[in-house]
Amino acid sequence: MPSDRVGEIIEASTADFVAQCYELYELPPLGSLVKTRNGELDIYGIVCHATTGSLEPGRRPIARGRDEASEEAIYQSSPQLSKLLRSEFSALVVGHKAGENINQYLPPCPARIHGFVYQCPPDEVREFGRSLAFLTLLANASLPVPVAEIVPATLRLISQSQEDPRAFLVAAGKELSIMLGGQYNQLRAILGRLK
């Protein structure tokens, strides 16, 4: 398995997809850019939510560590746990690549179930960060986590692969302050987390 593969899609729609990780807890960071392939299309998503829970919805995990010395010891003494539990994350679709061009709007068709999900390498993240149009999709999505969390998380991560991270953040901040002109509190919260 290639090291940058982070999971496999188990639920997909036009606007987002949910992927399960192959290993428990090996989730991509919140706000990171991931991609999956659908034929000729590379579909980009931003990790916007992650959960770890029981494989079977009706079977909730129970506390097992009363007599254990450490958390690690719980997993060692009950090795079945890593098979009964799973980590999954959902990603918001923010663009796609057809041929050479990265388009920061929704792809014509959604991702496929069992499509592999890859973490984007820094070069690709830098390329993706050339445009800030994806912020519209991100800021206007209804997500389980507040926009004021996901937007700064994404921008911080993208900025790390830019040549001038600060200039990137300033440009993104300006874009947001125009976009969120009427939502001052939202803007304040985002800018406060961008530093």
Next chain:
Amino acid sequence: MTDRLGLVVSGSLESGVEVKLDGGVSVEDMAVGRYVTIEGQRQRFFGMITDISLGVIDPRFTLTPPDISDPFISEVLSGTGTYGTLHVLPMLTIGGDVANLIEGPQPVKTVPSHFSAVNLASQRDVELVFGGEDEKRFYVGTPLDMETRICLDLPELVKRSNGIFGKSGTGKTFLTRILLIGMLQKSAAVNLIFDMHNEYGWAGTSEGGRSVKALKQLFPSKVAVFTLDEESSRRRKVSTDFVVKIGYDEIEPEDMALLRQTLNLTEPAVEAIYQLRRRFGRDWLRHTADLPDSEETSELLKELSIHESTFQNLKRGLATVGRLPFIEPRAPDNAVTRILEYLDRGINVVLEFGRYTDITAYILVANLLTRRIHAQYRERMEKAMGEATDKPTPLVITIEEAHRFLNPEVASRTIFGTIAREMRKYNVTLLVIDQRPSGIDTEVMSQMGTKVTCLLDNERDVDSVLAGVSGKGALKSVLSRLESKQQALIFGHAVPMPVVIRTREYGSPQSYQEFLATGKGAGRKQAEEDIEELWG
């Protein structure tokens, strides 16, 4: 570095356009009075910044301000959430259409379209509008924060009466000196200057007490200094050309009528003067002053139906005039003839008042001389019209404390009011210097061609100077924000649009050199032209 400031976002021709500043441009770098060009789709506009304001995209910004001590936040918000706006008054169109190419900048008749880019005006743009220095144009100063020279078209300037206004100590005198030098060098006019404080003839003083050269020292062959007070001139080591004395018989009732306020004369007393003039003829003043308190006098007064108290009032007034030391029963020479002689030879005359800075003396002498000179000019002009002979040389008369001559009460009666109103019909115009323009008759103010004004902060003064100017409100904010030194707003006939200048330097050896150099240049050119004409 680009000079782009922002984009036009709204506005009207009447009130000017709003320009949203780009994020990278700080409002603190802007200044009212500075020039900008607006790149419209078909035309380029030339305008002036008249107001600067701050805007926010959401009113909540103002209620709970963001933490701009953080450079990141402040950088993000500047130009987006918070922004600066400029209010720009477009005044001229430059470049573009045919009329512009042929006739130079034209007054604006429309506004630039939405989102036209606004740039700081370049040196070239300003030069295009205000023209470079040449044989007609005289360099008076530079626009704010620029090195370009703003030049006035002096032959055009002297065609009308002009005014120089400003609070005391704002540099009116320096500005006047510069303008006078300009006129002396580049216009075909001669100047007669009523120099109340002895500042224009030989030497003046700067605010710091330093002595600066005045006209005669710089242009000895072109300036003559007349004095009313020989002793004072001698003490100041001024080489004078003529001592003015005024004979009793030269004072006319009209001269006295003008002094009504300063001499505290009653209306009947002024009427009495005319009667006495009819009775005694030219020498009325001496006769009246010499009338003893006798029966005969009472008889005479009764005959002329002048009340005793009126007569006493008049006598007190006449005594004040009689005490002026330059007034003599018989003047040895005729001052008017002498002044005209000089003026005819193209020599500018500065009349120094020496110690007689009293306003009575100033009003009396200025009026008396001007009336006669004007009458002569009128006669010659009419003759020239009839016989197609040469018209007299245009004359510019400079007066200080002008509100005393041109206030609404006396403006209709004084010769200065007449000159201001009849404009250049008889080739005589005024250069009015005053610190209380609101005291000047509105009719006279409205006739002034070009107004140069230093800082004014009295509301009424500002209103009266700007009366009738388009974009008055905007200019008002520019005018009241001038620095108190070396800055002036010029608008009117001789400039294509209102302009704020930092006046050129005056007083250093270097500046004298420059003044003389421009004069010589023009002289050389004239000589070359003469040679050309002679030899073909």
